[in-house]
Amino acid sequence: GENVEQHPSTLSVQEGDSAVIKCTYSDSASNYFPWYKQELGKGPQLIIDIRSNVGEKKDQRIAVTLNKTAKHFSLHITETQPEDSAVYFCAASFSGGYQKVTFGTGTKLQVIP
């Protein structure tokens, strides 16, 4: 089955700096790659996703890149703010979230004011 590895497990940045989280996946059939943000005491929430037919997607301060050849994808957060502090999960699946999704182990991001 699919295996998703995520690094780093913890990340501290100064407010205003950028943060990058990297993931690799094993199953070349995977073609949907969502990123979820989990705030303390809450369930994960989708913040951005990318499908295999594109290499990059942006939404305001958040961007994701995908390299299907190398089987890795990354989350980039620019101009970080204290409210970005949370745990971030990458994931991979075949076809979409309605199918089984394999999650990475999570990255705890701390933005220091």
Add this chain to the structure above:
Amino acid sequence: DAEITQSPRHKITETGRQVTLACHQTWNHNNMFWYRQDLGHGLRLIHYSYGVQDTNKGEVSDGYSVSRSNTEDLPLTLESAASSQTSVYFCASSDRYEQYFGPGTRLTVT
């Protein structure tokens, strides 16, 4: 507004007892999932369902069961609770892409 709810939010039980965690969604989604979250392991899939009367095992299904009698509910049952099942449990439902997660149930098995 549509939502997904879980109950109870916190539960303490003893080893060997049967426990059922409830999950209810009003999105009218056919697909529902149960995950457990443990430090260092992220979210691991326990069971999932693609519709009424359909259930499937995930990667960590041993000791758990689910049943799907209607679209809105997917209860998770621990047949005989073990200390290794102490965890935070999340239910989710899905449309074409996004999975919508509930607030979680923190289960402690003593």
